[in-house]
Amino acid sequence: MTATETLLVTGGAGFIGSNLAAAALADARGADRRVVVFDKLTYAGSLSNLERVADDPRYTFVLGDIADREAVRKAFAEHRPSGVLNLAAESHVDRSIDGPGAFVRTNVLGTFELLEAARLDLGRRSERERAGFRFIHVSTDEVFGSLGESGRFREDTAYDPSSPYSASKAAADHLVHAWCRTYGLPAIVTNCSNNYGPYQFPEKLIPVMILNAASGLPLPVYGEGANVRDWLHVDDHCEGLLRVLRLGEPGQSYNFGGDAERTNLEVVEAVCAAVEAEFPAEENPALATKGTGSYRELVTFVEDRPGHDLRYAVDAAKARKDLDWAPRRDFETGLRETVRWYLDHLDWCDAVASGGERRRLGLQQRLTAAT
DSSP states (O other): OOTTOEEEEETTTSHHHHHHHHHHHHOGGGTTOEEEEEEOOOTTOOGGGGTTTTTOTTEEEEEOOTTOHHHHHHHHHHHOOSEEEEOOOOOOHHHHHHOTHHHIIIIIIIHHHHHHHHHHHHTTSOHHHHHHOEEEEEEEGGGGOOOOSSOOBOTTOOOOOOSHHHHHHHHHHHHHHHHHHHHOOOEEEEEEOEEESTTOOTTSHHHHHHHHHHHTOOEEEETTSOOEEEEEEHHHHHHHHHHHHHHOOTTOEEEEOOSOEEEHHHHHHHHHHHHHHHSOGGGOHHHHTTTOOOGGGGEEEEOOOTTOOSBOOBOOHHHHHHHOOOOOSOHHHHHHHHHHHHHHOHHHHHHHOOGGGTTOOSOGGGHHHHO
């Protein structure tokens, strides 16, 4: 990739995408880099996530849907990206169970439209431009299904998705590999573990627990809270994606994990401890009115969701070796920073979400029990 590259970041107004856009512009290797954010601005995407880069003349925003063929091809024609980082996706498992159609449309059809736009656009470029182009498709460890008590997902682990969300992402991954093998599109797939950090929409586990705890609301935990996930700070993930862009080999897949396996209950308890450190329960009037003496007392176990995978764990050895990448933040440090950020940005939480869209954890029919 050259120093004058133009990156098309789809889903760039979302959680990972907005952090990636900011990281790409702050990257010392990309002083002349242009970043074009292409986003539909669904409930999980917001221009407020991009306020930190809004004044950078190298940043451009395009309102569009990746499943809209005309809009996608227009973006390619106007901006001639030298790299695409596809983060546009419907990504909440519970939502995919409630309404799978949107997941198939965005995650499968949308990825197809991006691949076709890239393929056709590259056909009109010089050999040098084609050689420097990269299509980075950002996926999830959920495509691999559920692990037992031992082992980790590797790049060659067989796909075994359990939910409509993970099935749609698995389908998209296969499309990307097929376009690489059949048409020679220089594409790479990445699969990451659970991300956390600033600007995550308040429906995922960690921000839900932070905000509910601060408000004295129940902390809903599926089943017995024994499901295990590996946690990766979004900044470490973004660093990995920029390394893939620069060093990744087309046709390959790379896993990114945080080496931070925790049960869901352990995560919730860690959030309680971190919130306590920032906002002691005895000083929180929301708890006092309920006669609750600690955040841990807010934990509420709810009925498990269908197809809830037991354990995810990611082997990132290939990324360490080939990309010289490793996560920089340990989970406890990253979580404390994340809790502090949310408590300091309650206005952002209110701006991006309201009513039933806020703090959604659980299937729609179970919202009352879960919150």
